[in-house]
Amino acid sequence: MRKKNVGNKVFLSGWINKKRDHGNLLFIDLRDNYGITQCIIDKENSNFSSLEKMQLETVIRIEGKVINRSSETINKEINTGEIEVAINKFEVLGACKELPMPIFSEQEYAEEIRLKYRFLDLRRKKIHENIILRSKVISFIRKEMNDLGFLEYQTPILTSSSPEGARDFLVPSRLNPGKFYALPQAPQQFKQLIMVSGFDKYFQIAPCFRDEDARADRSPGEFYQLDLEMSFVEQEDVFKVVETLMVNTFKKFSEKKLMFDKFPKISYSDALLKYGSDKPDLRNPLIIKDITEIFERKDVSFEIFKKLVKSGCGVRCIVTKNTKNNPRSFFDGIDKWAKDQGASGMAYFTFEKDNEISAKGPVGKFFSEDSLKELMKKTGAEVGDSIFFACDKVKELEKITALARDKIANELNLIDDNSFAFCWIVDYPMFEENEITKKIEFSHNPFSMPQGDLDKIDFKDPLKILAYQYDIVCNGIELSSGAIRNHIPELMYKLFSIAGYSKNQVDSKFSGMINALSYGAPPHGGIAPGIDRIVMLLANEKNIREVTMFPMNQNAQDLMMNAPSEIDDNQLKELNLTVKSKK
Numbered sequence: 001m002r003k004k005n006v007g008n009k010v011f012l013s014g015w016i017n018k019k020r021d022h023g024n025l026l027f028i029d030l031r032d033n034y035g036i037t038q039c040i041i042d043k044e045n046s047n048f049s050s051l052e053k054m055q056l057e058t059v060i061r062i063e064g065k066v067i068n069r070s071s072e073t074i075n076k077e078i079n080t081g082e083i084e085v086a087i088n089k090f091e092v093l094g095a096c097k098e099l100p101m102p103i104f105s106e107q108e109y110a111e112e113i114r115l116k117y118r119f120l121d122l123r124r125k126k127i128h129e130n131i132i133l134r135s136k137v138i139s140f141i142r143k144e145m146n147d148l149g150f151l152e153y154q155t156p157i158l159t160s161s162s163p164e165g166a167r168d169f170l171v172p173s174r175l176n177p178g179k180f181y182a183l184p185q186a187p188q189q190f191k192q193l194i195m196v197s198g199f200d201k202y203f204q205i206a207p208c209f210r211d212e213d214a215r216a217d218r219s220p221g222e223f224y225q226l227d228l229e230m231s232f233v234e235q236e237d238v239f240k241v242v243e244t245l246m247v248n249t250f251k252k253f254s255e256k257k258l259m260f261d262k263f264p265k266i267s268y269s270d271a272l273l274k275y276g277s278d279k280p281d282l283r284n285p286l287i288i289k290d291i292t293e294i295f296e297r298k299d300v301s302f303e304i305f306k307k308l309v310k311s312g313c314g315v316r317c318i319v320t321k322n323t324k325n326n327p328r329s330f331f332d333g334i335d336k337w338a339k340d341q342g343a344s345g346m347a348y349f350t351f352e353k354d355n356e357i358s359a360k361g362p363v364g365k366f367f368s369e370d371s372l373k374e375l376m377k378k379t380g381a382e383v384g385d386s387i388f389f390a391c392d393k394v395k396e397l398e399k400i401t402a403l404a405r406d407k408i409a410n411e412l413n414l415i416d417d418n419s420f421a422f423c424w425i426v427d428y429p430m431f432e433e434n435e436i437t438k439k440i441e442f443s444h445n446p447f448s449m450p451q452g453d454l455d456k457i458d459f460k461d462p463l464k465i466l467a468y469q470y471d472i473v474c475n476g477i478e479l480s481s482g483a484i485r486n487h488i489p490e491l492m493y494k495l496f497s498i499a500g501y502s503k504n505q506v507d508s509k510f511s512g513m514i515n516a517l518s519y520g521a522p523p524h525g526g527i528a529p530g531i532d533r534i535v536m537l538l539a540n541e542k543n544i545r546e547v548t549m550f551p552m553n554q555n556a557q558d559l560m561m562n563a564p565s566e567i568d569d570n571q572l573k574e575l576n577l578t579v580k581s582k583k
Contacts, residue, residue, distance in 0.1 A: 001037060003082045005066045012037060012085060013093060015059040015123065016054060018104050026052055029104075030062065030448075031123075037080045039064065041087040045328075051090065056253035057103055057123070058208055059094035062087050079219060111545075116559040118550055130547045134535045137253055139224055141531075144245050150201040150228060153191035157183060157207070160512075167211035169221075173364035177576035183209035185214045186528060188447070190230040192485055195524040196516045203228040205531060216543045217533055219475055220556035223544075225535075230393075235468050235484055237422060238525050239263070246529075250420055253538045259283065259421040263472070267427040276402025281476030284420035286402045286540040289379045291389065299368035305347075305391045317379060318390035318408060319535050324350050324384040326359075330411065331361070334388060337407060343390060343400040350386040351376060357383070380496070406476075406510065420474055427451070428469040430497060431462045442499050444469045446511075447492075449525075454491060462498045472529060474537060482527025490518045500580050 001010065017031035026048060028039045039062055041048055054060070061526060064085040075081030100116075103110050103123045103208050114121045122128060142152065161168045161182040168182040184190075186208045193204045206227040214220040226245075243263055250258060257570070259282065270276045274287050292314045296303050305315055331348050338346040358364065359373045367375070381387060385501025388408065409415050430450050432443035440462055448467040450457055455467060468484035486492050493516065496506045507514060535547040545551040552558050572578060 001066055001080055001083060002087075003322070003326075006083060008066045008069055008489065010061070010066055010085060011061060011063055012039070014059070015103075016056050016058050016060060019051060019054075019056065030060070030085075030090055032089060033128075033273055035080060035107070036078055038069075038084040039087050040084055044147060045087065045205050046091055046578055047087065048188045051087070054092075055096045055098070056118075057096040057099060059091060059096070060090050060092055062090040064088045081116070096409065101141070111158070111553060112559060115551065115553050116562050122549065126541075127546060130535070130539045130541065131549055133253065133539055134531075134547055134549075135251065137535055137538060138531060140249060140252060141245065141371060141493055142205070144248055145203045145228070148201075148241055148244065150203040150583050152204055153202050154198070155184070155187040155206065157193075159190075160183050164432045169209045169211055172575040172577055174575055185210050186225065187227050189510070191227055191237070191526060192487075193448070193516050193522065195229055195231045195522045196487075196519070200231050201228075202526075205527070214552070214554045214556070217536065219544050219551055221552050224531040225528040227526070227528040229524060231522040233484070233520070233525050234316075235426070235470065235525065238482060238527055241472075242527060242529070243422075246422060246472075246474075247545050249534070250384075251540065254420070257419045259419050260423070263422040263424050265424045265426050266574075268425055269427070271425050273316075276400075276405060277476075278425045278471065279425065279427075279473050279476055279478045281406065282423055283419055284405060285414055286318050286320070286405045288316050288318055288405060291315050291375060291378060294371060294375055294378070295391075297371050297374075299373045300364055300366060302366035303546040308391045313391050313393055314397055315389055315391045316397055317387050318401065319381045320386045320388070320408060320412060321382075321411070323386040324352070326386070331386070331388075334404065334408060334411070337498070338390065338400060338404060341400060341403055343392065346388045346390050346400075346404060348386060348388045351381055351383050353383045357502060358447070361386075393451075395542065422472065422474045425471040425473060426469075427466045428462065428471075430465040430467040430469075439500060440498055440516075443485045444496050445481065446496065447485050449486045449523075450491075450495065454488075459494060459498060468525070468529070472527065477533055477537065479533050480527050480529040482525065484523070484525035487521040487523055489514055492517070 012030060014032035017036055020027040020261055023042045026041050027049040028051065029036045029099065029201060030039050030321055041051055046391065064084065064087045066083050067086050069082055069442060091264065101113055101120060103120060106126060109462055121217040153551060156179040161170065161180065166185055169187065171181040171183065173179045173181060186206065187206050191202055194211065204227045206225055207222055208225055209222050212220060247258060247261055263514065267279055271280055273290060276288055292309055294300060295302065295309045295315055335345045348362045349359040349364035350360050352360050357369050359367050359372055375381065379387065390403060427567060428444045430443065430448065431440050434441050446468060450468045451466040469485065471481050472479045493503050493506055524569050528563065532544050535542050539547050550560065
């Protein structure tokens with residue numbers, strides 16, 4: 001209702017959001033899905049005392065008249081702020097018990113309370129708006145995909161167990177005793193089969209099920225993704241579709257700026273070197289540099305690092321611009337923080353110049369002027385800049401410098417929170433060596449197409465084989481992985497044999513896929529951006545539970561519905577199952 005409704009007799013239903021008793025006048029904020037309307041009743045009305053005692057969140061219907069608010073009481077923060085409803089009478093539609101948590105407050109509450117009473121939590125303004133945003137985003141994506149020529153198809157929920165990836169959720173079969181279905185971790189094989197079936201462009205807002213531990217950006221149990229696949233395409237064709245969709249979606253639902261309309265492409269190896277991670281936040285301007293060679297010079301006497309370099313370690317650094325006037329506590333704080341992360345710390349100094357280039361800091365004395373000049377040339381540092389550096393084995397070095405890059409940028413307020421920075425991570429290695437078993441394993445997606453001339457690939461050196469695999473990342477969050485698929489059965493057998501699979505094992509584990517690819521399969525590829533993570537970014541939330549209607553807790557439990565739960569003996573007997581008690 002708005003100002004145009006002044007004078008109208010109305011019926012209005014909703015929840016009592018808030019009450020304010022001014023003695024002779026009672027103000028009630030009545031809330032529904034569309035907002036809040038202020039209602040008033042004076043003490044002369046016979047319903048006054050009943051409403052005065054009414055529990056918040058009781059559902060009522062009032063009958064009254066729309067009137068103008070006085071000029072000094074107009075509330076410009078809400079759409080109904082120019083009017084109010086003078087209550088004549090009311091009736092209770094749904095009584096409310098004492099609340100375990102207030103609804104109108106944005107105060108944070110323990111996760112256990114919020115999830116047990118999720119139906120109450122969802123009434124709160126912020127999370128209610130998040131769920132509405134989610135619905136609108138999904139509807140918009142569906143329209144965009146249709147406009148891009150894609151058709152939506154549904155794939156099975158009950159399928160076979162996958163030997164790759166995360167743990168499956170298994171469903172026992174009543175009609176086939178001793179056998180199990182699996183809930184799909186993703187519609188990967190089915191969407192490829194759709195392409196083999198002659199459909200050109202497929203998409204689906206697909207539910208996926210993985211028995212994984214919870215994280216801030218990943219729900220335990222289930223999540224939704226925009227699953228898409230295209231026939232007769234190369235990598236750039238997939239990129240074009242996804243970039244169009246992401247740019248349109250993020251411009252539609254956020255006022256934040258997009259740093260790139262054309263997303264940068266960063267090779268996997270460059271990402272690990274420059275950012276220490278294959279999920280870089282490009283809002284952060286800091287770049288990691290490799291300066292191992294500096295510590296091989298004779299005029300550098302920092303013996304601790306020199307000995308580590310000789311043993312096979314590397315040295316990487318981060319330069320901060322114009323930090324010569326920062327207090328000593330800033331530099332020591334970063335060093336202490338690095339030690340708290342399990343690293344040996346971070347050495348540092350600031351470049352200075354009087355008559356000659358020098359280094360101010362605890363380890364500055366170990367560097368000659370020539371070595372400092374070389375370091376400045378290699379890193380792009382200037383006088384007045386500072387440098388932090390760490391030394392370790394490559395994996396540990398990537399880990400600590402990636403964390404330090406974020407830590408330092410946050411300390412210096414370098415990250416623009418009012419922007420989205422998308423990028424593609426490309427050129428993933430097809431295989432990797434397991435650090436413990438030393439066996440060759442698939443590093444990403446076993447169904448991906450290797451790069452290069454297929455007749456000239458050196459299968460004897462598999463760690464050098466790159467694949468047409470790619471991730472899309474935004475603000476340091478991986479939204480999705482994708483690939484151009486391997487549609488050639490003979491090549492698939494060859495690649496799986498490198499990872500230790502026999503032909504019989506491939507035929508057994510991927511029978512539907514390998515059989516279909518033998519009957520004329522087109523080149524195809526796709527990707528599957530996570531809906532939950534997209535909405536999380538658009539809603540400016542840090543945790544995926546804030547954009548999920550009924551999430552589980554960290555232990556994959558639904559506290560509201562008491563799931564998972566035990567089942568009775570009759571159900572077990574019907575499924576031909578027994579449950580062993582855990583000692």
